[in-house]
Amino acid sequence: MQASDNLSLVMRCVVAVRGALLQRSGLRGAHEEAFPPAPAATWPERPREEKGRSEPNRAIGFNMSSAIPHPAGHDDALHRLRGYLGGQQLGLNDRLPPERELCVRLGVSRAELRKAMAVLEAEGQVWRHVGRGTFIGARPVLNLEDVQFLGSVTSPMQILEARVAIEPELARLAALHGVGSDVHELRLCNRRCREAKSWRVYESWDNRFHYAVAAASKNKLLMTLFETLNAVRRTLVWKTLRVGSAPPGDHVSFSEHDALCEAIIRHDTAAAEEAMHAHLASVRLRLLPSKTGGRP
Template sequence: MSETNALADQLRKMIVAQKYGLSDRLPPERELCQAFNVTRHQMRTALALLEKNGLIWRHVGRGTFVGPRPVLNLEEVAYLSELVSAEQIVTVRHSIEPELARLAAENANKSDLVRIRDCATGCTQAADWRGYEAWDTNLHLAIARAAHNKLYLYFFETLNVVRRGMVWKQTRTTPGPAQDYCSFEQHESIVAAIETGDARRAKKAMSAHLKSVYARVFPEMR
């Protein structure tokens, strides 16, 4: 493993260990250089690699953020959030995400598959609900990116931002997901289908997963 790849891997592990979520800002480059005892050039090269892989994005004057670079007009999304209901979000997710899973099974490359599998593993290893939800968000995003359809990705990201701004009626009775949490098996079905290129099964598995999730949030919608 090259020096750059090794540092990038250390940074990725730090993001996981410290439970940074999607769009969270990382410490300044100066602090990262001190923490990892590297030069500014070495740090920027490693960050550039993570950015290339869609794990972070950087904005001059604002900092470095977790996740892919947003392509949305956030003012418009905020306005949209005021107009839609939770039920409408559920309906649109059921329309978009199964199709994204189907396209991912057809179009995912090796790097996409590694990222999807890493996110699914992150879900099962999360120590608490906050960590699980961050990894779950990243998993669905990784699948959307693996579809390699920019228009669908734009719709998905818009939906995702609106969804994350909604208050959901889900009561947590444990500190984190149990080892037999139902979504783990559902995630595995989706990921396995994408890995084997089974588009029909991937679409069906994603649909079943979303129905299960929202049956817990909105029992009346069963």
């Protein structure tokens, strides 16, 4: 599929989402303002895990669950917070623990934690909602009620169609604009998918892998559309047949992720776009086998 065709499909998605929300709110007319793009978020590089310390709460070299609070300093608190987030299986828009709990886990004061959170929020790593908590990712363009509404009027097939319209183009742009930190994140996510000891952990890292591809595109508008699509996707209940407690060693997505990752690293735009198409076709075959047929 050509880039122009992808962009045409993307624009149709934009119009459809905007139309659904205007219909919900009773607004009409071309005078309504379009949704402004939110800043794209990328995950920072983190220190390598120490040998023999693969547990999530040891990502920065000590057991956070038993940490003793003491003055850490702004830079130290930020380092500890980054390490903690890197060791958790947190997906886009997942809620973080309350401040008091994080202070105990990280061994920092509340003031130090808030300063560190402010840095991550400025980077687009987290966003905060007064009265609701702190969440992973950049602040969504849509509020939670809008996301729930779109989820209520969207079918699984429509979600997959929207992914096909957006994600191959994101993969192509990732191969074009991706940098070293993007490669680091893609390789980390790809490795963690293979190492997952449960389907839940695998799905969390799989979600983060696709998020890393989108972030590498460096296109804030497409990134915003991807985040909105991902938020709506998470509101649906997907009936997936799982065999065993964790993905098998030859799980088909592993090789598909490898092909996509390597194409992006080589800056091969055509191969990256095609690899994402092939991956999404495989996903659709597994999720909706009765509705497949031809290229998605």
